[in-house]
Amino acid sequence: MGAHTGTISIIKKRKNPLLLMKRHWELYLLLLPTLLYISIFLYAPMGGVLIAFKDFSPSLGIFGSPWAGFKHFERFFNSFVFFDILYNTISLSVYNLAANFPIPIIFALLLNQLTQKRYKKFVQTVSLAPHFISVVVIVGMLSVFLSPNTGIINIIINRLGGDPVFFMGRADLFQPVFVWSNVWQHTGRAAIIYIAALAGISPDLHEAAMVDGASKFQRTLHIDIPGIMPTVIIMLLLNLGQIMNIGFERALLMQNSLNILRSELISTYVYKVGILNAQFSFATAVGLFNSVIGFLLIISVNGIARKVGNTSLW
Numbered sequence: 001m002g003a004h005t006g007t008i009s010i011i012k013k014r015k016n017p018l019l020l021m022k023r024h025w026e027l028y029l030l031l032l033p034t035l036l037y038i039s040i041f042l043y044a045p046m047g048g049v050l051i052a053f054k055d056f057s058p059s060l061g062i063f064g065s066p067w068a069g070f071k072h073f074e075r076f077f078n079s080f081v082f083f084d085i086l087y088n089t090i091s092l093s094v095y096n097l098a099a100n101f102p103i104p105i106i107f108a109l110l111l112n113q114l115t116q117k118r119y120k121k122f123v124q125t126v127s128l129a130p131h132f133i134s135v136v137v138i139v140g141m142l143s144v145f146l147s148p149n150t151g152i153i154n155i156i157i158n159r160l161g162g163d164p165v166f167f168m169g170r171a172d173l174f175q176p177v178f179v180w181s182n183v184w185q186h187t188g189r190a191a192i193i194y195i196a197a198l199a200g201i202s203p204d205l206h207e208a209a210m211v212d213g214a215s216k217f218q219r220t221l222h223i224d225i226p227g228i229m230p231t232v233i234i235m236l237l238l239n240l241g242q243i244m245n246i247g248f249e250r251a252l253l254m255q256n257s258l259n260i261l262r263s264e265l266i267s268t269y270v271y272k273v274g275i276l277n278a279q280f281s282f283a284t285a286v287g288l289f290n291s292v293i294g295f296l297l298i299i300s301v302n303g304i305a306r307k308v309g310n311t312s313l314w
Contacts (some may be wrong), residue, residue, distance in 0.1 A: 052285040065281075072285035081269070089265045089290075092251075093243040096179050101239055104187050105232060108194035109220055124195075127188030139253040142181055143168060169258035178250060193235065194228055201227040233311045241298035244290050266290045 021028050047062070052072060054065040076082060107127070114120040130138075145151050146167040154164040167173050201223065209219050248267035255263040266286060274283025305311055 049284065049288050051281050052288045054281055056281040056284075058280075068281065072282045073289065075282060076286050076289065081264070084261075085264050085266055085269050088262055089244060089246065089267075092175050092178065092262075092265065093246045095175055096182060096246055097239055097243060099179050099183050100186065100190070101236065103183055104190035105194055105228075107187055108191040108198060108228075109224055111191065111195060112198045112224065113216060113220070124188065124191075127191065129188070130185040131189040133185065135247070135249045136253060138181060138185060139250060142177065142254070146177070166258075168254065169256065171259045171262040174254065174259040174262045178247075178254060182247065182250065190235075193231060197228040197231040198224055230311045233305055237298060237302055237305060240301050241294055243297060244294040 050062055051065075053068060053070070054062070055068045055071075056062065056065045111120060111123060114123070133141075146153055146165075148154055148164040148166045151167075153167070158164060165173070167177055205223050205227075206219055209223060214222070245267065246265060248265070248271070251263055251265050252268050252271065255268060267290070270283045270287045270290075273279045273286070302314065
């Protein structure tokens with residue numbers, strides 16, 4: 001009985017957070033700069049959401065400005081651009097997720113099958129390099145490559161007997177150009193996570209499968225994919241949480257008067273009405289609406305994933 005009581009007391013001491021912090025204070029000290037950064041630059045500015053419910057005036061400040069209730073939200077919901085920019089944001093986000101999520105997984109699985117280490121490192125380095133190119137440079141490259149007069153793509157189309165296409169000026173081509181340039185730029189970086197997950201799979205499983213006569217495709221299907229599935233689910237949840245925050249910089253740089261019908265997103269709209277037109281309360285209301293949708297989405301999907309696959313963010 002005494003030994004049992006002693007064991008319970010030890011477990012309680014281990015679960016005491018204050019005791020853990022005292023015992024491992026060096027680790028918590030290393031964590032302190034990150035906590036300060038998150039608190040100052042991410043959580044403290046959240047107090048600014050009050051602007052969405054006020055008629056904000058810089059001279060009066062956040063707390064001195066008069067309350068407006070849900071006036072700015074109603075204005076946004078009743079505006080003629082509401083359904084257009086909502087559709088543009090959701091459709092582009094879904095298209096981007098459908099292309100950018102599975103391709104890095106497939107790329108990592110194919111890269112994992114390479115046996116020559118030097119060639120494998122070379123391919124991984126080449127695929128990772130575009131990630132370090134600035135978005136401004138990427139859009140500049142797109143403008144050059146897709147130029148209807150001197151672009152290499154249109155030169156090829158012309159040599160094959162087709163007519164030049166003004167890719168950057170057509171509203172119906174904005175989403176394909178946006179998404180597939182994004183795939184080219186970020187596939188190598190996104191694949192690193194799955195390559196690391198594949199490296200954690202025990203080689204004994206592959207050796208046993210090879211003894212049983214399993215092919216590479218069968219081993220990929222029954223060992224590699226189930227082995228990285230928890231990582232895939234976590235990454236899917238993280239991507240769904242950001243589905244409403246599709247690349248603002250790329251969209252704004254690619255946007256022009258010819259493709260504005262499909263390139264105007266919630267994020268670019270917030271920038272225009274908030275920064276350029278100084279409608280701070282209205283822009284904050286639109287941004288808050290966007291954030292709430294993303295928050296509810298990740299909460300819902302996380303709950304479904306926890307019930308179905310026992311894998312979730314929390």
